[in-house]
Amino acid sequence: MSSHNSSELQVLCSSGQLLLQPLWDRLRTSKVPIQSPFFPVIFAIVTYLGFCLPFVVLDFLSPWVPALRRFKIHPDFSPSVQQLLPCLGQTLYQHLVFVFPVTLLHWLCSPSLLPPEAPELLQLLRDVLLCLLLFDGEFFVWHVLHHKVPWLYRAFHKVHHQNPAPFALATQYMSLWELFSLGFFDMVNITLLRSHPLTVLTFHVLNIWLSVEDHSGYDFPWSTHRLVPFGWYGGVAHHDLHHSQFNCNFAPYFTHWDRILGTCGLHPPGVQW
Ligand SMILES: [Zn+2]
Ligand SMILES: [Zn+2]
Numbered sequence: 001m002s003s004h005n006s007s008e009l010q011v012l013c014s015s016g017q018l019l020l021q022p023l024w025d026r027l028r029t030s031k032v033p034i035q036s037p038f039f040p041v042i043f044a045i046v047t048y049l050g051f052c053l054p055f056v057v058l059d060f061l062s063p064w065v066p067a068l069r070r071f072k073i074h075p076d077f078s079p080s081v082q083q084l085l086p087c088l089g090q091t092l093y094q095h096l097v098f099v100f101p102v103t104l105l106h107w108l109c110s111p112s113l114l115p116p117e118a119p120e121l122l123q124l125l126r127d128v129l130l131c132l133l134l135f136d137g138e139f140f141v142w143h144v145l146h147h148k149v150p151w152l153y154r155a156f157h158k159v160h161h162q163n164p165a166p167f168a169l170a171t172q173y174m175s176l177w178e179l180f181s182l183g184f185f186d187m188v189n190i191t192l193l194r195s196h197p198l199t200v201l202t203f204h205v206l207n208i209w210l211s212v213e214d215h216s217g218y219d220f221p222w223s224t225h226r227l228v229p230f231g232w233y234g235g236v237a238h239h240d241l242h243h244s245q246f247n248c249n250f251a252p253y254f255t256h257w258d259r260i261l262g263t264c265g266l267h268p269p270g271v272q273w
Helices: 002-029 039-064 081-109 121-148 150-161 176-192 197-215 235-245 256-260
Strands: none
Touching (some): 002 121, 039 197, 121 150, 150 176, 197 235
16 A cells, blocks of 8 residues: 555656656756856846836826726825835845845855756645745744844834835845845755755745735735635735834734734734634
């Protein structure tokens, strides 16, 4: 029975690997130089701005489109150009002046070799979920500390709270210490899990998307917190409330830490706690 189960598992795993192999082969041999020292910083900026752009367009349209305002958490708020430009400028400045030298140093110290085999699909999904859960818990601790200790808040976290009604480009409007702390958690988790480069890439894309969605100010029927059952995921509704009230919803994505420690500030729709 157990040998039957393990052979079934082997077939499932190898079919998962076969599923991702063509994608991985294309990535490894494509013209996009994913082993280049410039790739991490360009990838981070392009992915971030690519995810922000649709929300920037929606914010420009929303004053003239009442149907769009129905999905806005703050229906009468749209960021001005004077709010957007400093956010964009800070992201570009921090990535080019600080993040790039660090990723270059990392590349020089440990140039990564791309394995010829793709990861198994189940392994990729498991590692991405684990990375997300670990990141969520680590940021929760960091975030609570930086709200409860006044000098930590003033010195490192206050800048991220400059916009009480968040918008997509305000996602990475943060101090350098906060940006590097997030990057550190990110790197620790993928190193601990010895994640495959395709898993790392998938996690980074998902993490950037979820952080932009958290700050977008739009609560659509297809927003992530409405797709995950039982109120496990707080998403934009939770994080937006954190920006208005400061003292609740410290976890960026999931709700379990805030529920356990009694810092949950919003009941997701349809969930009785
Ligand atoms: Zn905060
Ligand atoms: Zn935020």
